[in-house]
Amino acid sequence: MESFAESETSPPTRRRFYLTFIYGLWGAISAALAAPALLYLFLPPKTRAESDWVEAGDVSSLQPKTPVEWVFRKNRVDGWKVSSEKQTAWVVKLSDQQLVAFGPQCTHLGCAYHWEERSSEFLCPCHSSVFSLDGSVLSGPAPRPLDRYMTKIENGKLLLGGLVEVRDQKS
Amino acid sequence: MKWKERAQIWLDHRTGIETAVRNFLYEQIPASSGWHQVFGSVALFLFLLQVFTGALLAFNYAPTPGDAYNSLRYIMAEVTGGRLMRGLHHWGASMMIVVVVLHMTQVFLYGAYKKPREATWIAGVFLLLLTLAYGLTGYLLPWDNRAYWGTVVTTQIAAQAPLVGPYLLRLLGSQGDVGVVTFARFYGLHVLLLPPATVLLIVLHVYLVRKHGVAPAPGDDARPPKKFFPEQAFRDTVAIFIAFVILFVMAVAVRVPLEQLADPTDTTYIPRPEWYFLFLFQTLKLFSGPFEVVGSVVLPTLAILLLVLVPFIDRGKMRKVTQRTFAAAVMCLAAIGWTSLTVTAIVTTPKPALAAQIDFSQPTGWLELSPIEMAGIGYFRQENCTSCHTVGDGKPKIGPDLAGSAIHKTGAWMIQHFKRPSAMVPGSAMPPIQLSDAQLNTLAAFLLKLNPQNAVALQSAPEFAVEGALIYQKSQCGSCHLVNGVGVKLGPPLNGLKRRRTEPWVEQHFRDPQSLSPGSIMPPYRFTPSEMQKLVSYLFVLPE
Numbered sequence: 012m013e014s015f016a017e018s019e020t021s022p023p024t025r026r027r028f029y030l031t032f033i034y035g036l037w038g039a040i041s042a043a044l045a046a047p048a049l050l051y052l053f054l055p056p057k058t059r060a061e062s063d064w065v066e067a068g069d070v071s072s073l074q075p076k077t078p079v080e081w082v083f084r085k086n087r088v089d090g091w092k093v094s095s096e097k098q099t100a101w102v103v104k105l106s107d108q109q110l111v112a113f114g115p116q117c118t119h120l121g122c123a124y125h126w127e128e129r130s131s132e133f134l135c136p137c138h139s140s141v142f143s144l145d146g147s148v149l150s151g152p153a154p155r156p157l158d159r160y161m162t163k164i165e166n167g168k169l170l171l172g173g174l175v176e177v178r179d180q181k182s
Numbered sequence: 183m184k185w186k187e188r189a190q191i192w193l194d195h196r197t198g199i200e201t202a203v204r205n206f207l208y209e210q211i212p213a214s215s216g217w218h219q220v221f222g223s224v225a226l227f228l229f230l231l232q233v234f235t236g237a238l239l240a241f242n243y244a245p246t247p248g249d250a251y252n253s254l255r256y257i258m259a260e261v262t263g264g265r266l267m268r269g270l271h272h273w274g275a276s277m278m279i280v281v282v283v284l285h286m287t288q289v290f291l292y293g294a295y296k297k298p299r300e301a302t303w304i305a306g307v308f309l310l311l312l313t314l315a316y317g318l319t320g321y322l323l324p325w326d327n328r329a330y331w332g333t334v335v336t337t338q339i340a341a342q343a344p345l346v347g348p349y350l351l352r353l354l355g356s357q358g359d360v361g362v363v364t365f366a367r368f369y370g371l372h373v374l375l376l377p378p379a380t381v382l383l384i385v386l387h388v389y390l391v392r393k394h395g396v397a398p399a400p401g402d403d404a405r406p407p408k409k410f411f412p413e414q415a416f417r418d419t420v421a422i423f424i425a426f427v428i429l430f431v432m433a434v435a436v437r438v439p440l441e442q443l444a445d446p447t448d449t450t451y452i453p454r455p456e457w458y459f460l461f462l463f464q465t466l467k468l469f470s471g472p473f474e475v476v477g478s479v480v481l482p483t484l485a486i487l488l489l490v491l492v493p494f495i496d497r498g499k500m501r502k503v504t505q506r507t508f509a510a511a512v513m514c515l516a517a518i519g520w521t522s523l524t525v526t527a528i529v530t531t532p533k534p535a536l537a538a539q540i541d542f543s544q545p546t547g548w549l550e551l552s553p554i555e556m557a558g559i560g561y562f563r564q565e566n567c568t569s570c571h572t573v574g575d576g577k578p579k580i581g582p583d584l585a586g587s588a589i590h591k592t593g594a595w596m597i598q599h600f601k602r603p604s605a606m607v608p609g610s611a612m613p614p615i616q617l618s619d620a621q622l623n624t625l626a627a628f629l630l631k632l633n634p635q636n637a638v639a640l641q642s643a644p645e646f647a648v649e650g651a652l653i654y655q656k657s658q659c660g661s662c663h664l665v666n667g668v669g670v671k672l673g674p675p676l677n678g679l680k681r682r683r684t685e686p687w688v689e690q691h692f693r694d695p696q697s698l699s700p701g702s703i704m705p706p707y708r709f710t711p712s713e714m715q716k717l718v719s720y721l722f723v724l725p726e
Contacts, residue, residue: 029412036423043430044234051238051263056256091244091256 056090064163064170065098067112071167073104076144078126078133080115083171100160100171101126101133103144113146114158114174124157133157146177207415212398213405215414218292219396220421221285226384227422228278231429232316233377235271243323245369247362250325251443258440258543265543269433275317277429279458282313291513292503293496294397300493302390305383307489312380317456319372322365326542330444331453333360333368339466339478359446400502440543450684452532461523464530540644540723547639548647549725551631552668553660556651556720558628559643561621570612574637581612584629585637596626624655650720653713662704665724673704680722688718 067083078101085098100112113133117124122137132149133142140151147156161172194200242261244253257264286306289295295303322333337356341347355363408414445451455463462482469477496509540546548556570581591599595606600622603612615622632640654660660669665676679688687698692714695704709717 026412029416033412033416033419036419040423040426043426044231047263047266048234048238051261051267052241054262056260056262090242091249091253 063172065172067100067102067169067171069167070104070110070164070169073102073110075104075106076131078103078113078144080126081112081169101157102169105145110162110164110169111146112160112162112169112171114160116158117153118148118155118157118176119151119153206392207409207411209392209395209410210407211396211410211414212402213408214399214402215396215408217417217421218288219414220418221281221288222391223418224421224425225278225281225285226388228274228281228425228429229380229384231426232271232274232278235267235274236373238267239271240373245323245366247325247365247444250323250365254324254440255543258438259545265438266433269436269438270429272438273429273432273436275320276456276458277425277432278313279317281425282310286310287513289397290492291506291509292397292399293500293506293509295493295496296397296500297493297497299390299394299397302387302394303493304490305387305390307486309380309383309387310489311486312376312383314458316372316376317458319368319376321456322360322368323372324440325365325444326439326441327444327448327451328439328441328453330360330446331448331451332455333364335453335455335463337364342475343479344475398500400500437541438543440541442540442542447681450680454527454531457524460527461520464523464527544642545639546642547636548641548643549723550666551640551643551651552627553651553654553665554624554627554668555631556628556643556648557655558624558626558631559640560648560652561617561625562628563648565615565617565625573632573641574634585632585634593623593626593630596629597622600625620655646716647720647723650716650718653709653717654720657707657717676721677724678726679724681726685718685722688721689714692717 065083065085068081073079080099081102082097082099084095087094087096099115101115102110102112104110115123117135117137117140119135119138119140122135124133124135124140124142126132127134131144133144133146135141135151135153138152140153141149142153142157143149145156146159148154156177158174158176160174163170163172190200239257242253242257242264244250254268257268289303289306318336321336322329337351337354337360340354341351343350351357353367355361355365355367454460465481466474466477469475548559551559567584570579571584572579573583574585597619599606600615600617602614603610615625617625628640654665659665659676662672663669663674663676664671683691691698691704692707692709694706695702696706
């Protein structure tokens, strides 16, 4: 190793000057590239503001305590692609003041459940989970009540937002 | 320190890396070495930077026509730092051409290609060709009009090659048309084939430089050689840093073009290659008919051949750079030739008749607005509504957010409110707007269209389109024509006018409709030249 030190020709102060610049400039270049690259990779993209609320149907067509399965389309933004997806909701008018929309999947393993007209309850065919009209679990392996869409009503139309898990059995 | 040293020795015994790095850094270079020899290192740095930014872009890029364009718009408008990455990649390509040419110029002027360094020079010529190949294949990847039509011209030139033309065309996946296959081939070349080829050639090139040593100048024999590190490494670093700063500033400050989605049926588009190919493009124009092949294939091939043969033509002894007058003269002639061809090409490029350039890397939702809503933007800007109101995002101001639903009442209510704000909203501090009912109507139409989702897209409507729409409204074009589905369908709908007519035709038609469509019930219109230009630009950017 000594032989290299001997063969260096530049005087020590000048050598230090060169080294400072070499390390400093390369450090600056690396930082100027690494910072935007990290932001580019890790910051979520400014998502195109798609409305969170989707019109699902006309509220006036609902009969009290009679669930109906509504099919509606929702735009899904996936990177540069915006695709329109079919979604369904079980909509129940519990009372004149209360209207709920359940997600179409059983909370046990995600099977599609249906409304049993005779027994007036939601029945999942996979493992016989049974839910009441307000979504609470009556029997079977389902761990929690049916998931609910956020809802709001504007001009007589039902607008649906995101799906929310209902944790509490009593709610 | 002790353990660090031991780790170093351990690693060096196992890999020899330290010795290799030291041998590399402490290479002997001639005493005459200096600032003129930095360009090779800068070119290498730029290549690595292209690999880096290219890989980052590829993370958010869909390499199929159509999707490519959308994903690029996504990179530019939505991904953080995406505009910068594309800027670095785009301008980096141009800069690389410049630096590679500077490197070759230096080697040429100094005669550094002479025996025994002929192979180094030839490898360099091939690296230049590879650099150009990146430019050619990368040009198509945005899949906008510019990319598409530029590539149509390129493939047609390739088709002219004697004997191999048709095969070359088939290889490029283009038989008459540029389409999905051509795109896939260009992308494959750009990201799969060219990079490893370049790396191999660079390794060979640098190996040869090291094998023969940096070319000495006359008189170097008498002076003791220097070491590459740290003095020359310092010079290289400074040069690389300067290049990087210029590139970074360009990437931030200069807009990278993104035009509208490639439209193979657009017959009005004037294709132009990237600036470094303009001289070839211009050369092509000097030949016509059966001689076209001379400009497109024969001359470029001869030029490349000549470049390869340079070390075999100039075989004299190494001389001082100041005494190489012939080489300098050749260089000057080449520079003059290149410059005059390029300048001629730029000067003779027909200006797009109108300055209607839309930045498609921005949201373009405004294209869907009806003329009434569009004209509303004009009054919205004229009345400075944003001095008291926010629209969508931003700091709260004195008035309510105009993109919010709170202010969205009926049009009639809004017009009454514009006239006497405090009458409709007690306590309102808003001054009355002094506009006619028709004008207030357009303003209300625009505001009713506003929502938090489209606020940015609508507000980015360019001035020429807004003013065009104002003229359209004033002239009541909508009482006979449809734009974006709004108006009356008495005359022809105006969407897609660009497809059917040229701009001079439309201008003449405004002045004297009878002369172009006899029997037309359209009255003649007297517009000032600037009004005419704005209106026609607006009509020509309308979506299909």
